[in-house]
Amino acid sequence: DTGVSQNPRHKITKRGQNVTFRCDPISEHNRLYWYRQTLGQGPEFLTYFQNEAQLEKSRLLSDRFSAERPKGSFSTLEIQRTEQGDSAMYLCASSLMAGGPQEQFFGPGTRLTVL
Amino acid sequence: GQSLEQPSEVTAVEGAIVQINCTYQTSGFYGLSWYQQHDGGAPTFLSYNGLDGLEETGRFSSFLSRSDSYGYLLLQELQMKDSASYFCAVSLYNQGGKLIFGQGTELSVKP
Numbered sequence: 001d002t003g004v005s006q007n008p009r010h011k012i013t014k015r016g017q018n019v020t021f022r023c024d025p026i027s028e029h030n031r032l033y034w035y036r037q038t039l040g041q042g043p044e045f046l047t048y049f050q051n052e053a054q055l056e057k058s059r060l061l062s063d064r065f066s067a068e069r070p071k072g073s074f075s076t077l078e079i080q081r082t083e084q085g086d087s088a089m090y091l092c093a094s095s096l097m098a099g100g101p102q103e104q105f106f107g108p109g110t111r112l113t114v115l
Numbered sequence: 116g117q118s119l120e121q122p123s124e125v126t127a128v129e130g131a132i133v134q135i136n137c138t139y140q141t142s143g144f145y146g147l148s149w150y151q152q153h154d155g156g157a158p159t160f161l162s163y164n165g166l167d168g169l170e171e172t173g174r175f176s177s178f179l180s181r182s183d184s185y186g187y188l189l190l191q192e193l194q195m196k197d198s199a200s201y202f203c204a205v206s207l208y209n210q211g212g213k214l215i216f217g218q219g220t221e222l223s224v225k226p
């Protein structure tokens with residue numbers, strides 16, 4: 001296992017279109033996180049899963065965003081009716097659930113550009 | 116709300132020592148992590164402090180003072196490859212390990 005992978009790496013879309021990103025975590029990791037990062041800022045938490053259960057969604061995440069993690073393996077993040085403000089790098093990270101906060105392993109990200 | 120403050124940029128020369136500070140205001144603080152991110156790359160974990168004191172990992176050390184809501188990352192024997200952005204991030208009790216990141220410090224290492 002070479003780490004967290006994300007596809008696609010880049011996505012250019014027109015405003016109003018729907019997009020879907022995929023994240024494949026490290027296989028034995030039961031926690032999976034989605035973050036969004038814009039230029040010059042730190043990653044911003046969006047949502048996280050423990051196995052297949054989505055346990056928290058950021059209040060910043062509008063109803064146009066939805067995430068799934070069927071069977072507790074890979075995850076998808078869908079953005080409906082994209083807006084120019086959605087342009088960002090979308091990062092996925094995974095970790096083991098243990099006694100305390102654990103190191104998160106980040107994927108390379110999907111860079112979304114909304115025209 | 117939660118907030119973290121760190122300097123936006125720091126410049127140092129090869130071989131030097133640099134300290135990047137981070138102050139935070141959070142409720143339910145659990146621990147402080149540090150991540151490195153090169154341009155166009157993914158954040159990678161450097162260090163974690165759950166208790167007060169110093170944690171050392173090779174050339175990198177991290178310090179936490181919970182009473183002062185303050186931590187720092189110390190980088191020694193700087194190398195050109197250390198030029199990157201450095202983020203402090205807090206984790207909170209009962210929040211599933213999610214991280215709240217600072218805005219990052221861009222470190223430039225000069226020859």
